Amino acid sequence: MSQPLLEFDRLRVDFDLPDGTVTAVNDVSFTIYQGETLALVGESGSGKSITSTAAMGLLPELARASGCIRWHGGAGDEDLLAVSRQRLRAIRGNEISMIFQEPMTSLNPMHRIGRQIREVLHKHTALRGRSSHQRVLELLAQVGIPEPERRIDSYPHELSGGQRQRVMIAMALACEPKLLIADEPTTALDVTVQAQILALLKDLQARYGMAILFITHDLGVVRHLADSVCVMQQGKIVEAGKTDTLFQSPQHSYTQMLIAANPSGRKEAVPNSAPVLLKAQNIHVRFPIKKRLFGPNRYFEAVKNIDLTLRRGQTLGIVGESGSGKTTLGRALLRLVKSSGDICFDDIDVARLDRAGMRPLRSRMQVVFQDPFGSLSPRMTVGDVIGEGLRVHQPLLRRAERDTLVIQALEEVALDPAHRHRYPHEFSGGQRQRIAIARALVVKPKFLLLDEPTSALDRSVQMTVIQLLRDLQQRHGLTYLFISHDLAVVRALADEVIVMRQGEIVEQRDTASLFNAPRQTYTRELMRAAFLESSA
Template sequence: MTTPLLEIDNLRVDFDLPTGPVTAVKDVSFSIGENQTLALVGESGSGKSVTSTAVMRLLPEMARISGRIRFAGEDLAQASAARIRQLRGNDISVIFQEPMTSLNPLQRIGRQVAEVLKKHRGMSGKAARTRVLELLEQVGIPEAQRRIDSYPYELSGGQRQRVMIAMALACEPRLLIADEPTTALDVTVQAQILELLRDLQRRYGMAILFITHDLGLVRQFAERVCVMRHGELVESGSTAEVFAAPRHDYTRMLLEAEPHGHKPPVAADAPLLLQARDMRVRFTTRKRLFAADDVFEAVRGITLDVQRGQTVGIVGESGSGKSTLGRALLRLLDSQGQLRFEDTDISGFDKALMRPLRSRMQVVFQDPFGSLSPRLTVGEIISEGLRVHFPELDRRERERRVIEALEDVALDPLMRKRYPHEFSGGQRQRIAIARALVLKPDFLLLDEPTSALDRSVQVTVIELLLHLQDKYGLTYVFISHDLAVVRALSDTVLVMKDGVVVEQGATESVFADPREAYTRELMRAAFVDHAA
């Protein structure tokens, strides 16, 4: 039997915090062979990312590592800082979850990829640029000759992730650590990235440590799987065996944590709450002096009816216009066409005219950590809307409503004195829902509210949204690239591509028998396993 490329033996990671020591990883052992893919799975807080960060020796100073981390026979836990710097990016590379935070927004992508080549291979100038072009073409960046001089914001999410892969593979590493590399991507782009990684693995013969909370991806991509919970390894084995006959209750829970069920349809004669007719949204990009401006039409002539108590799902790939449409429905963006809320034509309403309606039309965003102020307590965050829209309420009544909102989203009201960073991702999303709910709205725009959450947490958030809808008669427009979630939550669905609706209808009808080729492609990517 060949010696494993990476061998982790009784790894333990402790953090020395002001409140006392915390054990994040406890006695974890596994190995990865050459050209093998091992998936490390578990919910947020399970210790999987800390484990991978320990391999790269990127943990903060407060962390203490014990146990062995052997790479090609060398113990990385005992290696010098200089030796670790030699290995990083050269023999061991990493792809992080969110490329927009990993890429420097002020530097062109070509320069950022070339930096790795300059550091580890001594390449510069024309040679480095030639190699960067080769890498961008290998990872499927279209028009690489032009894109090499683009900034990160000029690329789509999938293209940015491909740039990160190019950077990670620049020095042809022996081990690639892929930490949630597809979490924020559309299902079709996810499939493309996984296929790209498979192809590159075959080309370079590298091992991959694949970290994810999505077990559907593990089934497609990894030969072996290790399941982590609360910092411990609870189950490991071949992917086929673990998926076919999981031994641990936690593994079974993860496998069963798929959005399921169907929302009861609203009555056919339910009144219309929101109507859009021939809605269009245009963006103007100012070019250089004396050059004509570019006009880009992100939403092109969409007509939509939303009944009271209904959930309308909007799906499509990044750049399809679904989030732009959602913001236009709330008049957060200027648009053309007719827009009615109940009996009021709000098409031309400015910020001042919309303000009285804002308490009735609320939004929950994708990233609660980005939309919750880190400087305010949870109680202050939730009560902020009350102070703006209902200034007549006294402090005691505001407090009562905040407590009620927290109870509605199944959070302990005593938590209102804490700050957002003290909560998990699922809890922060519940806080974001409570902030919207405290105003007693009629309409909620839910823009990718579950995409960054574990599957098990997604299920609880979906159940919460359905419960709140039933309790308060809420109306939802639900934007997502996760078709399983849309299927469980929506009455009707719109499929968008390039700013237009290519298919729409009752959710079950569209999912059972999609008419358009694009819809069938989305369904195939979302629900059909791809053999590894």
């Protein structure tokens, strides 16, 4: 047996909050061995991420940690809860590295991504100048960033969500650490890049003998990557064992529920006689790459010549890799980015409206963004965040009436209304995504743009949200544009699917036909990468 690398011994983490003490991690013990991949799985709020951040010395100020976290990778055995801050800084990024769940909150928006990766190299290695620049290009290429020579000078906001996550992975791997803590590293990635990243992690692990603590709610990934699994529920480990044994014969009822939780069911198709709510023709979106003093400017064509029709009560799914133009198309339809072409919503020619003209329509056209932490104000309580739309679009509502609607919205997305006085940072990533969904639903829109709404949710909560979206759609005749890289969720929710690549539609058919017999090679590649379980 290989030697222990990191040992958690009776770890406990408490949070002292205004309404009392909350125990996030309770008596957790497990060991990661050299060269091993150990997966820590469980639903949002189970304590997975808090456990890992305790090892990195990155717990919030309100947190109190006790127990012991022994690190065997440095100079002798060290308790990471007791070492000095200076020693922790030397360990972080060099001996132990971490990929965080939400890249936009971890990357500095003021600096180019190349500079941010070089900072890691300058801190922990002797690479400088041309050598460090070349190493950054190699890392960007390894994690699947297209055109690394051009992207090295990009700012985080110029990259898609999946590309930002890949930059974070490049930073974490820069110093070839002994232990990589990966907190939902593939959550924001499309299925083909997810497969590439998992293959990359396996390759690096074999090459350098690196251990991996893999935190995720995606059991399909766990089954193909991990040697061992620890299942967490409400801050405790309820089951642990070798991956094959645990999946073949799970003992705990909670583990059995997680394994059985997969998006299922099919949406009842909307008849062709249903009235059209949204119609778009010849949509183009382009962004300037370089403005010239003399001669024509250069542009990047993000969306090219897209036509689509959405009927009332219909769900149109849009799938494709990161950077394929999915999100840009959705935002163009809502007039959140400048585009050319014709857009008709609810018999109104919105393509000709200015910002003031669009404002009365915003309550009928809502959006759930991909990154919940970036779209929720950290200065507002959850109740205020959800109620903000009501204050704007229904200003005559009394405070008590508004609070009642906020409570109902929280209940619909399976969150405790008593927590509406807390702030977004006090919730897990999955819980913040549900808050974002509640904020969109509270004003009762006709059309909802869902941009990766389940990407941060564990499978059991995904099933709840999918059923919630179905119920709301049937009850209120809602129309959805559902953007996702999770093809299993799209198959369960959409009437029709558009497959996009490099800003263009490569295939568009009803859901059953597309999934049963995809015509295009690119669509088939997406299918193979998405359904790893079926190819095992």
